[in-house]
Amino acid sequence: MKTLIRENTNVAGHLLKGKWESPLKTVDDLQTDEGSVIRVNGKRAGAYKDKNQNVYMVDTTCRHMGCEVEWNSGDRTWDCPCHGSRYSVTGEVLEGPAKQPLNKVEE
DSSP: OHHHHHHHHHHHHHHHHHHHOOOOOOGGGOOTTEEEEEEETTEEEEEEEOTTSOEEEEOOBOTTTOOBOEEETTTTEEEOTTTOOEEOTTOOEEESSOOSOOOBOOO
16 A cells, blocks of 8 residues: 555656646757757747757657657657656657547647
8 A cells, every 4th residue: 555655656746747837949950869847938838859950749648648758869769657658759649548649749
């Protein structure tokens, strides 16, 4: 029971932290082969700029339970700290429990 409470508290902490975070970067701040949480039209988004300067932007809200995904620079994925879902740079599900891709964001 203690483990269940501790894990649920941890998930709630990640959920709230992600919702309150206010990123300062914009898409123009991204370097080649860099991903980051940014601001687009006043809202939180995730962006990745590939080696050909193509930019992929996604809504950072995980489609499983609504936590905010974080950029994993080692694997170049968007990872959910709450339940472990992983998404590609374009938002496609790589690992569940999420079943739906991240929503796309337009500038």
